[in-house]
Amino acid sequence: MAAALAKYKRILLKLSGEALQGGDSFGISHDVISSIAAEIKEIHDLGVEIAIVTGGGNFFRGGKAGELGIDRASADYMGMLATMINGIALQNALEKKGVHCRLISALAVKEIAEPFIPRRAIRHLEKGRVVIFAAGTGNPFFTTDTAAALRAIEIKADILLKATKVEGVFSADPKKVSNATQFRHISYSEVLAKELKVMDSTAISLSKDNGLCIKIFNITGRGNIKKAITGCDIGTLINLKGEGDD
Numbered sequence: 001m002a003a004a005l006a007k008y009k010r011i012l013l014k015l016s017g018e019a020l021q022g023g024d025s026f027g028i029s030h031d032v033i034s035s036i037a038a039e040i041k042e043i044h045d046l047g048v049e050i051a052i053v054t055g056g057g058n059f060f061r062g063g064k065a066g067e068l069g070i071d072r073a074s075a076d077y078m079g080m081l082a083t084m085i086n087g088i089a090l091q092n093a094l095e096k097k098g099v100h101c102r103l104i105s106a107l108a109v110k111e112i113a114e115p116f117i118p119r120r121a122i123r124h125l126e127k128g129r130v131v132i133f134a135a136g137t138g139n140p141f142f143t144t145d146t147a148a149a150l151r152a153i154e155i156k157a158d159i160l161l162k163a164t165k166v167e168g169v170f171s172a173d174p175k176k177v178s179n180a181t182q183f184r185h186i187s188y189s190e191v192l193a194k195e196l197k198v199m200d201s202t203a204i205s206l207s208k209d210n211g212l213c214i215k216i217f218n219i220t221g222r223g224n225i226k227k228a229i230t231g232c233d234i235g236t237l238i239n240l241k242g243e244g245d246d
Helices: 017-021 030-044 062-068 072-096 118-126 144-154 188-193 201-210 224-229
Strands: 010-015 049-054 101-105 130-134 159-164 185-187 214-218 236-239
Touching: 010 017, 010 144, 017 030, 017 072, 030 049, 030 072, 030 224, 049 072, 049 118, 049 144, 062 072, 072 101, 072 130, 101 118, 118 130, 118 144, 130 144, 144 159, 144 201, 159 224, 185 188, 188 201, 188 236, 214 224
Parallel strands: 010 049, 010 159, 049 130, 101 130, 159 214, 185 236
Antiparallel strands: 214 236
């Protein structure tokens, strides 16, 4: 009965580093990561296969390279290591909730994470384990949004869920433009044409080319992850036609 509530069998959840820091200016909020882990357990209990990509912006962003006098490639690798910290913390929080987890890294850190092998990752999901992908794509000049789209395609996820601190995709930045309107459904082409900064263009193009639907929603509301996977009208759906039926 419970499993029938879930609209998707296998999902990839993109968690930004900022989502993990909560109201803090830096690092990881214990209350926030514990709450997110509890929500993930809820949807895991519905029979949903869950993969997660973590960002690292709560510790370091590759985009800060210029102001720090660090070359971009080196800064991006620093950002990848920041995602590893978040991945370890999330794995620990989930295991405390009784959820079996595997941390998989695009960089070789054998003491704490498995290497990324698509078939092995899929097997973990099939066995009911939550899989956390860290270190982005393992390459500089690619964002964790692109890593999320890539991993979702590789594991054949039904949808990419991007959890943010805003309600969805807007016509303009709602923090700067008071009358910005939210899109409930929008096509990949519109996102690219309007240059809406919801994900980087590489991630959107990759999703478009492979027919990967994206839902962008606000994670700060309790229960919103579950709402996103049970078909509730929440956030913004991005697909080929910009229609609600994905």
